[in-house]
Amino acid sequence: MDTGTHIVMGIALGGLAMADPVVTSSSLTTTAVIAGTIIGSQAPDIDTVLKLKNNAIYIRHHRGITHSIPAVLLWPLLISGVLWLIIPEVNWLHLWLWTFLAVFLHVFVDIFNSYGTQALRPFSKKWVALGVINTFDPIIFGFHVLGLLLWMFGFNPVPTFLTMYAIIAIYYILRFAVQSAVKNSVRKTIPDTTEIIVAPTIKFFQWRIAASSETHHYVGRAYGRSITIYDKFEREEIPDSPLVKAALKDTNLSAFTSFSPIYRWEITQFDHIHEVRLIDLRYRSNDYYPFVAVVHLDEDLNIINSYTGWIFSEDKLRKKLDFLPH
Template identity: 65%
Template sequence: MDTGTHIAMGIAIGGLATLDPVVASSSETATAVMAGVIAGSLAPDLDTILKLRNNAQYIRNHRGITHSIPAVILWPLPILFVLSLLFPGADLFHLWLWTFLGVIIHVFVDVFNAYGTQALRPFSKKWVALGVINTFDPFIFIAHVIAIACWAFGTSPGPTFITLYAIIVLYYGWRFYEQRQVANAVRKKYPDVEQLIISPTMRLHHWHLAITTKKKFHVGRAINKEVVTFDSFDRVPVPDSDVIAAAKKDKNLSAFLSFSPVYRWEIEEYNDHIEVRFIDLRYRSKDYYPFVAVVQLDYDLNIICSYTGWIFSEKKLRKKLDYLPN
């Protein structure tokens, strides 16, 4: 989920913590718990700092080890240490317990996005992405804001947030149901589907579709369970060539391939270089596919430059590759 929603969820969990008699009986413990659950709700996303290094590191590692089982266990400990110094009278066990819950909820809700997490590490490096909730879901965020506002205006936090999460559980169930209906509609239109990726959007009844059949890739959208196809591409295997082998040694392309489950490829030859491009088919936006990996090589197959990430115009991509002055 986005940072704003994680913060709102942290506040909501802090409100639920008032149902804990130990928390409710001590203002210092209650304040420490609120700080702890908010910190715990944000901590796993500290790997966002990798973006400052380069996109390849970010793509390969974001929501990876920081969302793993060992990390979920370890994140509360530094938070607990800092808060024990700031709030020496707080009950440490209950502070740890609610902070731990904040971390768990963060990782748990991220599993329902299309991006997903490696939440099963170290047992599996598989990305777990259920794809039913958008990274920013307006309904979930607004519901939290309303519940927090009700608390601020005097409602009892326990019943308020229990009601909130009962509604959200029903909402998740409805999203799974609608996703299944969309999948049935796709398979009715394309009976030879081999792989189907359904990704949520911010609009309730709109879903991104990346469909792999025996001979084609189809990209489209489901709108009110009606399947609309925007683009279709021949399904051409990536060639086993020296150019591709050289390009795959690049860190940017390697990171892209470790993350993207469905893509097409292009090779273009120019006077002084060869360009290899891989294009993720999940993220079509305004007739453009913004998540790409591009590697340029000279004719001796040495890498000249490369890029991977989200870019929303060809002009900006060329600037990244130093075709145009910055």
Template identity: 60%
Template sequence: MDTGTHILMGVALGSIATLDPTVAQDPFLSHAVLIGTLAGSQAPDIDTILKLQNNAKYIRNHRGITHSIPAVWLWSLFITGIIVCFYSYVNVFHLWLWTFISVAVHVFVDIFNAYGTQALRPFTKKWIALGVINTFDPIIFALHVIGVGLLFLGLHPGYTFLAIYGVIAAYYIIRLRQQAAIKQAIRAEIADVEQIITVPTFRFREWHLAITAKDYFYVARAKNGYIYILDQFEKCPLPDDPVIEAAKRDENVAAFLSFSPVYRWELHEYNDHYEVRFTDLRYRSKGYYPFVAVVQLDRNLNIVSSYTGWIFSEGKLRKKLDLIPN
């Protein structure tokens, strides 16, 4: 989820913690728990700082080890240890418990986005992305804002957010049922479907779709229960080619391939260089596919320049990285 929603989830969980009798009876513990849930709801996203280094590091590691099973335990222990330095007489177990819950909820809700997480590390580095909830879901955000507003009106914080989370749980079930209906409609329309990736949008009844079939990739949109095929690409596996192999060793391309589950590739040969491009098919926007990895190599297969990330025009790509003109 987005940072704003995670912060509100920290407030919500700190409020629900007041239903814990141990927390409710100790104002200092209640205050410490709120700090713990706010910190815990943000801690796994500390890897966002990797974006300051480069896109490859960010793409390869964001929502990776910081969202893993060991990290959930380590974050909660670390945050609890810091807070106890300032609240030395509170019940440490209950402080740790609610901090742990906030970290675990952060990782859990991120699984439902199309971006996903590597939440099952160290057992597997596979990205788990259920593609049910948008990274920023206006309904979930609004429900949290309403909950905070109700607190200012004097309602009980625990019962207020417990009720709101009941509504959110029902919303998740509705979204899962929507997704199941979309997948059923796709399989009825397209033969030999191997994989369906759903990317929910801001609109409740509109989804982006990346479909892998036996011979083709399809990019589609689901809107109001109907499936619209927007693009179709022949499914071509990466060839055993020295240019491709050299390109795959580039840091930006390697990061892209480690993250993207459905993409098309292109190899272009020019007078003095090669260009290899990988395009993620999940994120079509206004007829353009903005998430790419591009690498240029000279005739000796040395990497000249490369890029991975979001770019919305060819001119900006070449101007930003000073790539060799075609």
């Protein structure tokens, strides 16, 4: 989920903690627990700072080790330990329990996005991505804001947030049902499909579609059960050539291939420069595919420059690469 949603979830969890008599018995413990749930709801996303280094490292590691099983166990110990050092009068066990719940809930809700997490590490590096909830879901965010407003105006936070989470649980079930219906519609539209990726959007009944058959890739949108295919690409294996092998050694391209399950490729030559481009088919926007990885190589197959990330125009991509073809 996005940062804003994680923040309101952390505050709401602090409200639910009012059900714990140990928490409410001391104002210091109450303060520490609310701080713990807010910080715990943010802690796993500390890997966002990797963006400051480069996109390749961020793409490869975001929602990786910081969302793993060891991290889910270590974050609460670290956060509650620091808070206990600041406020030694708090009940550490209950502070740890509520902080743990905040960290766990952060990682748990992230698996419902199409981005997913490596939540099963170290047992598996597989990305767990159920793809039913958009990174920012206005309904989930809105319910949290409503619950917080009711708490602010004097409503008991415990029944308020319990009711809210019961409604949100039903909402999740509905999202799974809609996703299943969309996949069935895709199978009817493309009978020979072998792979279907259905990703949510900010709108309840609209879904992004990327599908593959043995011979083609398909990109489209679902509006309820109505499927619209925008693009159809012939499916071709990327050449097993020295050029491609050299390009795939680049960190940006290798990060892209580790993250993207469905993409197409282009190889172009500009004078004495070779360009290898990989294009993720999941994120079509206004007739453009903005998530790409590009590498330029010279005639000796030395890498000149490369980039991976979100680019919404060729001009911006050229500026990122500091490259102007003649």
